[in-house]
Amino acid sequence: MNAPDADAPLVERVKQGDVKAFEMLVVKYQRRIERLIGRMVRDVDLVPDIAQETFIRAYRALPQFRGESAFYTWLYRIAVNTAKKSLMELKRDPLVTEAARAGRDEDDDNPRVENEPSDAATPDAVLASKQIASAVNFAVEALSEDLRQAITLREIEGLSYEEIAELMNCPIGTVRSRIFRAREAIAARLRPLLDTREGDRW
Amino acid sequence: MAIDVFDDSAKERLSALADGELDFSRSTASCAAWAGNAQLRADWHAWHLIGDVLRSEDLASSPRHDRLFYAKVRARLQSEPVVLAPTVAVAKSASRPFDFDRRSRRWTAAGAVAAGVVLVVGTFALVRPADSPPAAQVARVDGSATTSDAAPAAEAAAQPVAIVADNKIIRDAQLERYLEAHKQFAGTSALGVPSAFLRSATVDSAAR
Numbered sequence: 001m002n003a004p005d006a007d008a009p010l011v012e013r014v015k016q017g018d019v020k021a022f023e024m025l026v027v028k029y030q031r032r033i034e035r036l037i038g039r040m041v042r043d044v045d046l047v048p049d050i051a052q053e054t055f056i057r058a059y060r061a062l063p064q065f066r067g068e069s070a071f072y073t074w075l076y077r078i079a080v081n082t083a084k085k086s087l088m089e090l091k092r093d094p095l096v097t098e099a100a101r102a103g104r105d106e107d108d109d110n111p112r113v114e115n116e117p118s119d120a121a122t123p124d125a126v127l128a129s130k131q132i133a134s135a136v137n138f139a140v141e142a143l144s145e146d147l148r149q150a151i152t153l154r155e156i157e158g159l160s161y162e163e164i165a166e167l168m169n170c171p172i173g174t175v176r177s178r179i180f181r182a183r184e185a186i187a188a189r190l191r192p193l194l195d196t197r198e199g200d201r202w
Numbered sequence: 203m204a205i206d207v208f209d210d211s212a213k214e215r216l217s218a219l220a221d222g223e224l225d226f227s228r229s230t231a232s233c234a235a236w237a238g239n240a241q242l243r244a245d246w247h248a249w250h251l252i253g254d255v256l257r258s259e260d261l262a263s264s265p266r267h268d269r270l271f272y273a274k275v276r277a278r279l280q281s282e283p284v285v286l287a288p289t290v291a292v293a294k295s296a297s298r299p300f301d302f303d304r305r306s307r308r309w310t311a312a313g314a315v316a317a318g319v320v321l322v323v324g325t326f327a328l329v330r331p332a333d334s335p336p337a338a339q340v341a342r343v344d345g346s347a348t349t350s351d352a353a354p355a356a357e358a359a360a361q362p363v364a365i366v367a368d369n370k371i372i373r374d375a376q377l378e379r380y381l382e383a384h385k386q387f388a389g390t391s392a393l394g395v396p397s398a399f400l401r402s403a404t405v406d407s408a409a410r
Contacts, residue, residue, distance in 0.1 A: 006222030009229045017286045019279055020237040021229075026275050027243075028220070028250045030268060031261045048267075052275050062285050128264035136255040136262070154221060155253040161223045180210075180217040187248040194248060194265045 007071035014062055022062075026055050029072060033079050040083045050086045054079040131193055139189035143182055150175055151182035216242060220249055 007028075013021035034051045041047055058078050065074055140148060146168070153164045161179075165172045216232045218224040224232060236242050247268065254261035 008222060009219065009224060009226045010233075012226055013229060013233055014285055017284050018233060019282075019284060021233050022279065022285075023272070023276060024233070024236060024246060027247050027268075027272060030271055030275075031251070031254050031263050034263070034271075035261060048271055048274075052271070052278065055275050056278050056282065059279060059282060059285060125264040125267055128266070129262040132251065132265075133255050133259040133262040136252055137259075140256065151252075152256070155256045161218075161221065176218050176223065177214060179221065180214040183217055183245075183249045183252060184213075186252050187245060190248055190252070194244065194251075 005067070005070070008067065011062070011065065011067070011071050014059070022055075022059055025071070029075060030055075032072070033075065036076065036079050037083045040080070041087065046086065046090070050083050051079070053086070054082045057082055128193070132190065135189050135193055136186060139186040140182075142189075143185055147178050147182040147185065150178035151186075154179050213242070213245065216246065217249065220246065220253075 007025060010021045010025055014025070030051065033054055034047055037050045037054070038044065038047045041050060054075070058075050061078065065071070140151070143151070149168060150164060153159045153167060154161075159167070161172045161175045164175045164179075168175065212232070212235060215224055215228065216236060219229055219232045236246060247265075251262070251265075251268075
């Protein structure tokens with residue numbers, strides 16, 4: 001999805017002792033990692049724990065990450081290994097759909113689990129997720145053509161600013177500004193859903 | 203939280219950082235701003251959530267869940283030793299070396315002990331028949347000391363016997379005291395010259 005080195009600046013910062021940069025990566029990848037683990041682990045209550053363990057392990061192992069693959073690819077492997085290890089430790093049954101799809105050591109007779117957020121445990125969480133999804137879609141529809149195209153090329157097509165500039169026939173600075181303004185516009189629509197009464201703990 | 207309102211250019215740079223489109227040098231300020239400002243952290247979360255949802259709606263998650271998740275990870279990260287580039291890593295991560303290092307160090311120590319034992323046996327085999335005064339001196343020290351004395355002893359069996367033996371005796375009291383305090387490293391000396399041993403053993407013990 002992303003260019004292979006999209007996380008390189010943050011990864012480099014972590015290697016130089018910036019823990020906050022790692023937190024930024026956690027915020028970026030937490031949902032994807034939880035979904036991945038949710039496909040391997042039956043018990044939804046375990047998913048956040050295993051995902052947390054994944055990030056801690058990744059943090060510890062980061063000095064050995066040489067950037068030969070994208071950071072997320074590397075993180076993905078750690079998540080799969082952490083989930084497998086947790087399952088063995090807990091002697092629970094895995095639903096190894098991700099591993100099967102990746103054509104690894106598992107046979108692929110397990111039907112793929114329907115895509116569900118791993119925190120599907122509570123109806124409130126499901127509702128909140130659905131509201132967010134529809135708010136994002138609604139907000140994207142409401143964007144001007146330029147902004148919508150820029151954010152779509154970036155987030156869905158995974159193009160670099162340079163590639164988007166070429167496609168949209170505009171300077172890179174304009175691409176950067178359009179993507180930012182698109183994000184701000186969508187985030188403005190989301191804010192009522194994201195702000196919670198428990199105070200800001202971001 | 204009560205820092206300052208960030209202007210759009212600062213936020214735009216953070217947005218570029220989210221896409222990996224900001225130079226490393228310029229990322230310093232953006233990361234510092236992120237760390238110090240709750241609003242920027244909320245923006246950062248919102249932007250990535252938006253990206254995830256655009257790619258796949260099933261990635262939409264409840265903000266409350268996300269926030270709890272980060273709080274837990276953050277708390278755990280605080281008890282982790284800081285990851286650093288190798289030059290500074292020794293000082294900062296010494297309390298928790300990686301398994302790889304620990305294992306290789308252990309093997310080095312085990313190998314050193316084995317080599318020491320071999321050398322002691324070899325020394326007795328070589329030194330006993332000769333029975334010259336310096337060699338006898340060495341043998342006597344060997345008898346009272348640990349295997350760590352094997353290396354100088356083995357060297358003593360070769361040509362510059364007296365010099366090595368003298369060196370050894372001069373240094374011995376000190377070495378003995380040192381080894382007393384660091385018994386587990388005793389074997390290491392068998393692999394190197396005594397002075398090198400002193401230095402490396404100091405590092406090893408500091409790292410543990």
